[in-house]
Amino acid sequence: MEFSSIKAFHTKNPADMRILFITASLADGGAERFLSDLAIELKDRNYRICIVSLGTPDEKYVKRISSSGISLLTRSASKLGYVKLFFQTIRFCQIHRPTTIQGWLYKGDIWASLVQMFFPKANLFWSIRNTSLPRKNILYRIFSSFQIARFLSNFFRPSVISCDLSALDFHVANGFVYKKSVVIGNAIPARFIASPGWRTTGNQIFKIGMAARMASGKGQVELISALKIVKEESDLDFSCSLIGKGVQENHDLKAFIERQQLQDQIVLEQPKYDLLPWYLSLDLYVLASSYWEGFPNALLEAA
Numbered sequence: 481m482e483f484s485s486i487k488a489f490h491t492k493n494p495a496d497m498r499i500l501f502i503t504a505s506l507a508d509g510g511a512e513r514f515l516s517d518l519a520i521e522l523k524d525r526n527y528r529i530c531i532v533s534l535g536t537p538d539e540k541y542v543k544r545i546s547s548s549g550i551s552l553l554t555r556s557a558s559k560l561g562y563v564k565l566f567f568q569t570i571r572f573c574q575i576h577r578p579t580t581i582q583g584w585l586y587k588g589d590i591w592a593s594l595v596q597m598f599f600p601k602a603n604l605f606w607s608i609r610n611t612s613l614p615r616k617n618i619l620y621r622i623f624s625s626f627q628i629a630r631f632l633s634n635f636f637r638p639s640v641i642s643c644d645l646s647a648l649d650f651h652v653a654n655g656f657v658y659k660k661s662v663v664i665g666n667a668i669p670a671r672f673i674a675s676p677g678w679r680t681t682g683n684q685i686f687k688i689g690m691a692a693r694m695a696s697g698k699g700q701v702e703l704i705s706a707l708k709i710v711k712e713e714s715d716l717d718f719s720c721s722l723i724g725k726g727v728q729e730n731h732d733l734k735a736f737i738e739r740q741q742l743q744d745q746i747v748l749e750q751p752k753y754d755l756l757p758w759y760l761s762l763d764l765y766v767l768a769s770s771y772w773e774g775f776p777n778a779l780l781e782a783a
Contacts, residue, residue: 503584506537510777586625694726699768
């Protein structure tokens with residue numbers, strides 16, 4: 481896969497750079513998908529890549545990453561899963577001898593710091609993805625990880641790669657300490673750029689779309705509320721496709737759509753890895769996230 485633009489790690493001999501990515505998960509979030517694409521791209525450029533996932537990854541990620549020749553270590557579902565994974569990670573590092581350990585998302589950043597204690601010669605990088613973390617309506621585990629990461633940053637002083645300058649500013653203002661920091665905007669596959677005919681759909685019904693996992697702050701409810709107004713106050717003949725992990729099976733979302741009497745206009749779809757054909761079918765893409773999006777991949781891809 482070729483990226484339209486990518487700023488990664490530079491070295492005269494890529495094979496000399498052994499990179500371990502430690503991520504909170506490999507699921508259908510934008511950051512996780514970007515990590516998967518980045519790892520495969522670096523592998524194709526002869527960097528030596530391995531990944532540790534602290535959560536059970538989706539099968540499609542396992543298949544895609546493994547088929548690319550990347551070593552992948554994941555947490556088991558047992559009660560001692562994290563303890564077992566930590567010792568497996570240490571052994572994993574002894575085998576692969578990473579020169580760079582990069583955390584991905586707060587939990588991955590924390591884990592990367594603890595692992596780097598055993599391999600102090602390896603460079604430590606954190607990834608900072610979100611621009612803000614409001615205290616209201618936020619999952620406790622995310623806020624807890626934020627607090628732990630802030631505490632550890634004062635001791636490890638990691639180098640930080642972020643996708644957005646405001647994300648760096650926010651974390652510094654909230655007590656994070658960095659050794660170095662750099663902003664690298666998310667890359668996307670080159671086939672998303674200037675795709676033939678992407679501006680003309682020829683749809684008889686105006687098609688609206690949004691891609692986001694079902695989570696607080698992603699904005700599915702807000703978009704549906706707005707579409708209710710569109711239906712009542714205009715004669716636009718439209719349909720709306722909501723695609724993402726957890727969307728299709730969310731009973732509360734389905735009930736809300738029915739209460740708004742939009743069940744004939746809104747379609748809930750399962751996530752897809754290749755979204756390009758779906759993007760090309762849309763007349764309008766909507767980003768309805770209300771907060772803490774660092775650099776939304778979907779908006780960049782849809783553009």
